[in-house]
Amino acid sequence: MMNNKIYEDLSLAFSRARITFTVVKILFVILILYFWKLQILDFQTFWQKSEANRIREITISPQRGLIRDRNGVVLAKNIASFRASLIRENCTNQEESCLKISTLLGLTPEVLNERIQKYSSLPLFQPIVIKDNLTYEEVARIKSRQYELPELVVQSEPKRNYPFGTLASHVLGYLQEISPAEMEMGQYKDRRMGDLIGKTGLEKQYEQSLVGTEGKILEIVDSIGRELGEVSRVDPIRGNEIYLTLDFDLQKKAEEILDGLEGAIIVMKPKTGEILAMASYPNFDPNSFINRFTPEEWMDLINSPEYPLENRTIRGLYSPGSLFKPCMLLAGLDLGEVNDSTTSFCRGSILIYGHPFACWKAEGHGAVNLYSAIQHSCNIYFYQMGKRLGIEKIARYARMHGLGSPTNIDLPGEKTGLVPDPEWKRRVRDEPWYPGETISVSIGQGPLLVTPLQIAVHTAQIANRGLGVTPYLLAREIHEGREIAMRQENTGGRSPVPEAYFEKVVQGMWQSVNDRGTSLLARVRDFDVCGKTGSAQVVSTATAEKLAKQKREIKTHSWFTGFAPKDEPEIVVSIIVERAGGGGATAAPSARELFELYREKYD
Amino acid sequence: MINQTQIKNIDWILIFLLVLNTLIGIAVIYSSSHYLPGNYFLRQIFWTLLSLVVLFALLAVDYNILVTYSLYLYIGCISILFAILIFGRLIAGTRSWIRLEFMQIQPSEITKIAVILLLARIFSEFKRKYLSNEAGISSSAFVLLAVVLVALQPDLGTALIYIPILLGAFMLAGITRKTLVTLLIIALAVGILGWGFFLKDYQKDRITSLLTPDKDPLGTGYHIIQSKIAIGSGGLLGKGYARGTQSQLQFLPARHTDFIFAVIGEELGFVGVVGIGLFYFLFLARLFQSVSKSRDRTGVYIIFMVAMMITSQFFINVFMTIGLFPIAGLPLPLLSYGGSSLLTNYIAISLVVNVKMRRFVNV
Numbered sequence: 001m002m003n004n005k006i007y008e009d010l011s012l013a014f015s016r017a018r019i020t021f022t023v024v025k026i027l028f029v030i031l032i033l034y035f036w037k038l039q040i041l042d043f044q045t046f047w048q049k050s051e052a053n054r055i056r057e058i059t060i061s062p063q064r065g066l067i068r069d070r071n072g073v074v075l076a077k078n079i080a081s082f083r084a085s086l087i088r089e090n091c092t093n094q095e096e097s098c099l100k101i102s103t104l105l106g107l108t109p110e111v112l113n114e115r116i117q118k119y120s121s122l123p124l125f126q127p128i129v130i131k132d133n134l135t136y137e138e139v140a141r142i143k144s145r146q147y148e149l150p151e152l153v154v155q156s157e158p159k160r161n162y163p164f165g166t167l168a169s170h171v172l173g174y175l176q177e178i179s180p181a182e183m184e185m186g187q188y189k190d191r192r193m194g195d196l197i198g199k200t201g202l203e204k205q206y207e208q209s210l211v212g213t214e215g216k217i218l219e220i221v222d223s224i225g226r227e228l229g230e231v232s233r234v235d236p237i238r239g240n241e242i243y244l245t246l247d248f249d250l251q252k253k254a255e256e257i258l259d260g261l262e263g264a265i266i267v268m269k270p271k272t273g274e275i276l277a278m279a280s281y282p283n284f285d286p287n288s289f290i291n292r293f294t295p296e297e298w299m300d301l302i303n304s305p306e307y308p309l310e311n312r313t314i315r316g317l318y319s320p321g322s323l324f325k326p327c328m329l330l331a332g333l334d335l336g337e338v339n340d341s342t343t344s345f346c347r348g349s350i351l352i353y354g355h356p357f358a359c360w361k362a363e364g365h366g367a368v369n370l371y372s373a374i375q376h377s378c379n380i381y382f383y384q385m386g387k388r389l390g391i392e393k394i395a396r397y398a399r400m401h402g403l404g405s406p407t408n409i410d411l412p413g414e415k416t417g418l419v420p421d422p423e424w425k426r427r428v429r430d431e432p433w434y435p436g437e438t439i440s441v442s443i444g445q446g447p448l449l450v451t452p453l454q455i456a457v458h459t460a461q462i463a464n465r466g467l468g469v470t471p472y473l474l475a476r477e478i479h480e481g482r483e484i485a486m487r488q489e490n491t492g493g494r495s496p497v498p499e500a501y502f503e504k505v506v507q508g509m510w511q512s513v514n515d516r517g518t519s520l521l522a523r524v525r526d527f528d529v530c531g532k533t534g535s536a537q538v539v540s541t542a543t544a545e546k547l548a549k550q551k552r553e554i555k556t557h558s559w560f561t562g563f564a565p566k567d568e569p570e571i572v573v574s575i576i577v578e579r580a581g582g583g584g585a586t587a588a589p590s591a592r593e594l595f596e597l598y599r600e601k602y603d
Numbered sequence: 604m605i606n607q608t609q610i611k612n613i614d615w616i617l618i619f620l621l622v623l624n625t626l627i628g629i630a631v632i633y634s635s636s637h638y639l640p641g642n643y644f645l646r647q648i649f650w651t652l653l654s655l656v657v658l659f660a661l662l663a664v665d666y667n668i669l670v671t672y673s674l675y676l677y678i679g680c681i682s683i684l685f686a687i688l689i690f691g692r693l694i695a696g697t698r699s700w701i702r703l704e705f706m707q708i709q710p711s712e713i714t715k716i717a718v719i720l721l722l723a724r725i726f727s728e729f730k731r732k733y734l735s736n737e738a739g740i741s742s743s744a745f746v747l748l749a750v751v752l753v754a755l756q757p758d759l760g761t762a763l764i765y766i767p768i769l770l771g772a773f774m775l776a777g778i779t780r781k782t783l784v785t786l787l788i789i790a791l792a793v794g795i796l797g798w799g800f801f802l803k804d805y806q807k808d809r810i811t812s813l814l815t816p817d818k819d820p821l822g823t824g825y826h827i828i829q830s831k832i833a834i835g836s837g838g839l840l841g842k843g844y845a846r847g848t849q850s851q852l853q854f855l856p857a858r859h860t861d862f863i864f865a866v867i868g869e870e871l872g873f874v875g876v877v878g879i880g881l882f883y884f885l886f887l888a889r890l891f892q893s894v895s896k897s898r899d900r901t902g903v904y905i906i907f908m909v910a911m912m913i914t915s916q917f918f919i920n921v922f923m924t925i926g927l928f929p930i931a932g933l934p935l936p937l938l939s940y941g942g943s944s945l946l947t948n949y950i951a952i953s954l955v956v957n958v959k960m961r962r963f964v965n966v
Contacts, residue, residue: 012732013775013903014895020774020907021891024914028884031918032877034925038835039873046835050869053832054848220852228852 054220055231059192061157062212065239067172067202070274070475073248074163076172076203081159082134084142085127086116090151097151104141104152105131119193127153129194160196160203160290166283168251170311171244171275171411171473173201174286190214196290201311202244202473204412209477212239240484243476245274253597254279257590263558263577264312264452267594270460270569273469275409277594278453280312314407314414317449318576321534322377322518322583323559324398324444326462326505329370331397332385333501340504343369346380353435357383360535374508375517377533379443386442391433394441395421400495402458402468403450409471417454420447445537456574459561461495462509463530463569465502468492506530510566513588522562522588524595531562531591533583536576555579560587564595571598612960613662617893620886621937621952625651625945627879628863628938634845635858635866636940643859643940650942654949661950666957670727670901673720677745680714684752709943711753711761716950718749718765719908722772727901733777742772759806760933764916771911775904810929826862827926829854834868834876834925841872859940861932865924879938886937887914893955902958909951 038046067076084105091097098116102109112130119128134142134154142154160175175196182188182197187208191197197211198204215236220228247267254265258281267277282304289298301308310316332338348364349356359365359379365372373381386394398404404419418424420441422433440446450458453471460469469492477485495502509530512519519531535556558580563572573591580586629651633644669676687710722742729738746769753762773782798807833849842848847869849855858866868876890910897903913936920935922928934941936948 008730008898008900010895010897010900010903012777013900013907016775016777017891017894017903017907017910020771020911021888024887024891027918028880031921032880034927035834035868035873035876038831038925039837039868039876040839042835043838046832047838049832050836050849050854053829053854054852220848 055218058155058217058219060215060217060236062214062236063158063238064160064212065206065210066241067210068241068243069246069248069251070244070276071248072243075168075244075246075248076160076162078158079161080156081132082139082154082156083129083132084134084138085129085153085155087127087151087153088116097149100149101130101152104145104149105138107131126192127155132157133159160286162286164252165285165287167248167255168246168278169201169283169286170280170313171201171246171278172286173198173203173205174284175199175203175290200309200413201411202242205410206240206242206474206477209242210239213237238480241478242474243478244473245269245276245475246278246473247276247601249601250277250594250597251279253277253594255281255283257575257593258577261577261580262306262312263575263580264316265576265590265594266313266452266456266572266574267598268456268460268471268572270463270469270563270572273457273460273471274475275471275473276571276598278311278313278473280310280316282306282308284308311411311413312576313452314409314411316451316576317415317417318452318557318559319446319448319536320403320444320450320455321536321557321559322379322444323450323455323532323534323561324441324448325374325377325382326509326532327398327401327403327458328382328385328389328394328442329374329505329508330401330495330497330501331389331393333370333504334397334497335389335393337385337388338370340370343367344373344378344381344384346378350380350383352383352387352439355436357439370504371508371511374505374532375511375515377512377518382442383439386438387435389442391421391438391441394438395419397497398448400497401461402492403448403454407451407453407457407471409453410473414453415451417451418447418449444534452574452576455559455561455576456572459563459574460569460572461492462502462505463563463572465499465506466495466497468495506566509562513562518584519560519562519588521584522560522591522595524564524592524599527595527599528565528567529562529592529595530564530566531560531588533588534559534561535582538579555581558586559583560591562591562595564599570602571595608963609662609960612963614889614893614956614959617886617889617952617956617959618658620882620889621949622651622655624882624886624937627882628935628940630844631863631866631870631938632859632940634847634870635850635863637845638851639859646942647940647945650945653942654946657946658949658953658956661953662957662960664957665961666905666954667901669954670720670724670905673717673724677714677717677721680710680717681748681752683710684714684749688752688755709761709941711756711758712943712947713950714749714753715764715768715912715947716954718746718768719905719912719951719954721745722768722908723901723904726772726776726904727899729776730900731777733779734773734782735776738776739773739782742769754801757803758932760931763919763931763933764912767911767915768908771908772904775907806929809931826856826930829856830862830865830924831926833862833865837869837872837875839873841868841870841875844870846870860934861920861930861939862924863935863939864921867938868924883917883937887917890914890955893959896959896962898962902962905958906955909955912951913948 063078066074068074086101088094098109098112102112115130116128139154142152162172176199178188178191178195178197183191183193188197198207203210213236216234218231220231250267254267254277258265258279261281263281265277265279266275268275284301346359346365346368348362349358360377365376365378368378368381398419404417406414406416425431425433437446441448457469457471461467476483509532510528511517513523513529513531518533522529522531536559537556558577559575560583561574563569573594575587575590577586629644629647632647636643725738725742729735746765750762750765829849833847833855836849845851847866849869850858850866855862855865867879887910890906890913894903894906894910897906916933916936919928919931920933923930923933934944936944
């Protein structure tokens with residue numbers, strides 16, 4: 001059927017359609033050219049970006065090396081713990097997610113923001129630890145909201161744990177987050193922001209051995225950070241295990257003795273320098289502040305007037321008091337100022353340079369020779385000897401026997417102590433040396449300062465009849481089951497003072513313990529303990545005398561140092577108890593307990 | 604209603620190219636969504652079959668009849684748009700869906716067909732060399748109503764596609780220099796007013812992030828960056844079918860819908876882009892060539908507007924995936940997942956076939 005319609009003239013419309021189609025063709029060419037640029041010319045750039053998108057590098061913290069006592073008792077180990085980290089790259093809105101996360105984890109937004117601010121320089125994909133030691137409940141809460149908060153991830157990490165809490169806390173030290181200043185030091189070059197490092201004690205000293213090597217996982221992730229598989233994995237290497245010279249039982253005993261007091265105890269082997277016990281009180285529980293935040297507990301410790309974080313054995317500076325007398329005697333004998341027949345007569349006090357100097361025993365000791373001077377700790381004998389020797393010689397012999405210089409124990413932060421002489425006084429105080437000061441130094445007072453460890457090492461040299469020793473804590477180091485390092489027994493130099501003179505000092509110390517001397521409470525039946533007590537004045541001599549006149553009690557620091565047995569010495573014990581009165585009454589009986597325990601365990 | 608001659612004149616090549624591109628789309632949809640719940644590719648196959656049935660069924664009705672009743676069709680669609688604006692449930696933040704028992708339908712898609720038919724009716728009456736004011740203003744008013752209603756849902760992307768349809772009609776009618784200037788002034792005014800009063804912040808961000816995607820790489824720039832990474836990292840040969848990391852690991856957003864071309868670029872590479880682009884070009888070329896096969900003005904307008912609708916949507920979508928156009932939330936015709944869009948395009952092609960098969964009948 002045909003109707004009457006004639007074809008319309010549509011040529012104009014057709015040509016307009018053709019022109020449009022030409023434009024379309026041009027657009028197609030442009031499109032292909034643009035894809036050429038993206039896919040062929042810029043391929044490398046985009047390929048790398050797509051790889052970076054999907055591959056995530058995860059580091060696995062290694063287990064920190066165990067620390068054991070000499071018999072294998074574990075003093076520091078690791079337990080599993082979880083931490084929450086924020087990956088800023090995955091945040092769609094950082095402020096919003098901060099708010100959500102802070103309510104989820106019970107943190108204040110300020111703390112969280114401060115934390116993020118602190119690490120703002122890190123690349124966006126690196127997780128920032130925002131809370132550690134998560135409870136299982138918190139882990140579950142985070143996991144259940146992973147889709148909503150892909151920026152919040154839970155990572156497991158081994159956490160340092162000290163099973164005996166406060167035991168040997170000063171020796172072991174503690175861990176805290178690495179500080180920006182430490183990051184810049186070369187020795188921590190492999191560490192990253194947020195890592196925990198040893199801050200004091202052995203944890204710091206042997207950081208490189210204990211820390212181990214990080215493992216690495218390259219894994220494929222999707223856009224919200226879910227793992228879809230591993231590309232490669234390098235397992236972490238456990239830190240080296242270290243065995244200490246410490247003896248768990250002696251350490252425990254030493255700390256029991258000091259419990260509730262302020263003071264320090266060192267037990268060591270005189271021949272080798274092995275430290276068997278090193279206690280400082282008050283102490284702290286390092287478990288309670290191994291985290292990345294700064295809890296109140298930590299601030300309390302830092303601000304405590306009793307300085308619980310200070311290791312008094314190496315950082316406490318005390319006057320040695322009468323403990324200095326054996327050293328004086330060595331000087332006197334070696335310089336020929338005294339011999340077996342030299343005697344002094346003690347009336348309880350003496351006038352030197354027009355100034356009265358008192359003996360601790362007001363009624364006097366009567367005639368005193370070199371043995372009884374040590375035995376009864378007679379001040380008069382040493383005042384007179386000091387006057388004859390002079391400060392320069394006294395200082396020389398003190399330095400010769402380990403005072404005034406660090407013992408070089410394998411612990412960080414050891415103090416040097418002070419052996420004064422006129423040169424020192426001119427330099428530091430810009431004053432001349434007064435002769436009366438020499439008299440004070442003769443009985444271990446005045447500016448003379450020692451650490452308890454120096455006293456122990458000094459005592460070991462006497463016990464060794466002149467052979468010096470370097471104290472140490474690390475006995476063995478074990479890497480993946482193989483022993484890689486063992487401490488060489490490290491004897492120091494020999495004293496120029498002849499052995500015979502040491503023998504005389506030892507005899508005096510033996511009498512002090514076993515012949516009704518000042519140290520008699522340190523006596524152990526059949527163990528031949530030799531010792532010396534000391535009662536170091538806390539205040540200056542002048543003040544002490546003033547207080548004494550007012551009949552006010554001055555509590556002195558109570559010292560004891562000694563060794564046993566006399567002939568083949570096996571153990572040195574040095575004790576200081578702050579403000580506990582006379583050495584004979586407090587420190588000496590405590591030393592007996594340690595001697596007894598040692599004997600029970602090792603003989 | 605339908606006779607042998609007409610069946611003989613069905614443009615099987617066009618239908619073949621239509622189905623071919625749809626099948627390519629289904630393959631890519633499978634690659635980009637097989638790991639997701641929802642069986643998107645099966646649903647797309649279902650929609651394809653349904654659309655084919657509709658395509659052939661509609662051939663039975665002379666397009667002139669459809670054009671005659673186009674005003675009622677248009678009023679019906681507009682009423683539905685009104686209704687869902689008021690009663691519609693919010694799905695994905697917009698009121699653009701009608702929820703049926705088993706499927707969701709986007710009336711804004713189907714409304715395009717009504718607009719094409721209505722414009723064809725209006726313009727078939729004007730036989731001057733250039734667009735007249737009456738035709739220009741009346742047609743603009745009808746289209747603008749639909750655009751406003753869709754934009755209010757808010758579905759700016761779909762609303763945008765009405766403009767090329769209208770422009771297509773204008774171009775065919777002939778645009779004088781005066782009209783062109785007027786249109787540009789109107790566009791400028793709408794742009795300024797829209798920016799000042801109507802565009803939401805996130806929409807403005809999408810436009811500004813086009814210029815500086817790296818300014819906010821996790822926010823508005825994210826889609827553009829991830830899409831460009833996907834395409835660029837495909838290289839010459841691609842990462843392999845269903846092996847695109849950007850897509851499979853879900854760095855790429857809206858993979859099986861708006862950003863499906865980025866999946867093609869990543870997994871099939873430059874070769875795949877050129878290949879699939881070629882098939883698409885052949886399809887569009889067939890459409891444009893069909894214009895001159897019509898013997899009446901109505902048919903010319905219908906075919907040209909259909910071509911404009913699909914072509915512009917194709918370019919907007921692809922330019923969007925390579926960061927040359929703001930992210931408008933617009934599917935790639937035939938390739939992207941989406942039933943309403945597919946059905947609309949099939950109906951549109953059905954109209955083209957309808958016109959072509961009846962070209963000798965009305966003579």
